Amino acid sequence: MASILSIAEVAAMIGDPARANMLFTLKDSGAASAGDLTRSANVAPSTASEHLAKMTEAGLIAVTRSGRNRYYRLTTERVADVLEGLEKVAARTRPDGPETLRNDEATLHARGCGDHISGRLGVGLAEALIGNGTLRHGQGGLTVSDTGRIALNDLGVDVSTLESAPRKLLALCHDWSEDAFHLGGSLAGALLQNFVSRDWVRRNRGSHTVLVTPTGAAAFKKRFGIAYRVTA
């Protein structure tokens, strides 16, 4: 019979988004290297290493070495069972958790020229990506720079694939709500898919709006300098 304290410690191990991400990656894939899990959780290697050490020490995961790589896996099926159980419980509680940003801070909608990210996120993204050189505003319109191509690929957006499609890659559209220009085109759509898969934003069913999560707000601020305030 485990004590309340040790049970709480196991739950707390799962109770961090980065660690939870890693645990689910391991549940789904069976095993993964420290590098894989670092990218999956989107944290610094040092952060990932510390989390992996904690989960190993807590007995949730086990490690084997293969060359320079360390491969991790869940220690038992019971750990996987707990993750599934938590997933079921989480699915039945409030879908956006106790703390969310307000609804109308980012919108997604489809128009003639493809997906758009409007609102503060879309405008902020447009400004950030032009400002940091990812996108270039040239004579031929908006284009992706060479270094920008690499950065977007690192983020998980394959620019070449998007370019070979018939849809327009990039567009700047006037955003009446922010009185500025926001991002449109298939790149905007791909970015948004990426943000959804990272749980930076969540789609609102039956609406074009998306919800920026606290994790997303932190990521947008850090990566793109887009500031959001947590609201009640």
Added chain:
Amino acid sequence: MASILSIAEVAAMIGDPARANMLFTLKDSGAASAGDLTRSANVAPSTASEHLAKMTEAGLIAVTRSGRNRYYRLTTERVADVLEGLEKVAARTRPDGPETLRNDEATLHARGCGDHISGRLGVGLAEALIGNGTLRHGQGGLTVSDTGRIALNDLGVDVSTLESAPRKLLALCHDWSEDAFHLGGSLAGALLQNFVSRDWVRRNRGSHTVLVTPTGAAAFKKRFGIAYRVTA
């Protein structure tokens, strides 16, 4: 499909010892009042109220009112399932968790006159209970004072029941390890049972020693002024 973030939030809800205590109390008993859960978790009413509000908001528990009491219960069987799963996982990981106090700081053993709590805990308890008036050192030996009786009952130790048993209620025995007197008798045994159930101490299998947990160290310091240092 719940997001990683919402799953981590559910797990984090369980990942606090006070909240976990309340959740398990509800799992075992079906329903309990806020006051019951406050005592169970051994926190201040304000702390308990805040925890209950969080778990309610997170969808883990639900509340109904009856007069001045608020009664809580788990919202679904899935929550109970997760708690059981966590219990199984915790039972198979390191039983004393990543951080414990050293083994030899308290010992429990049975002698001719009944249970003893020796070592620092036993000596500290004896001193504290005499010092705060719970126990009186009179001509008839060591006795429980009237106010001490109430205090012990509040702690969950039923002194009357112990007194009606044939075993010796109280004894002071010389503790060679601390060169002082420690507590013995059925009251010592009942206190120790109480501490185990609160996860303030844990028995070491195959040994008379017990382990003082960080929670226990905090409680002993606060309630009895017995200082422990957390060790590696």
Added chain:
DNA sequence: CTAACATTTCGGCTATGACCGAAACATGGC
């Protein structure tokens, strides 16, 4: 109506955990 009980709210305090960059260490490829 008042006192007692149950519970909540709020402001404040403190410990701690997550995060990271830089440096160090381990391993493999050339």
Added chain:
DNA sequence: GCCATGTTTCGGTCATAGCCGAAATGTTAG
């Protein structure tokens, strides 16, 4: 042997969660 890659360690920063007491609020018993 050197360089690149993967990973860990360590010192430091900062946000936040848990805790509480005091006061406030709600309900009931007398």
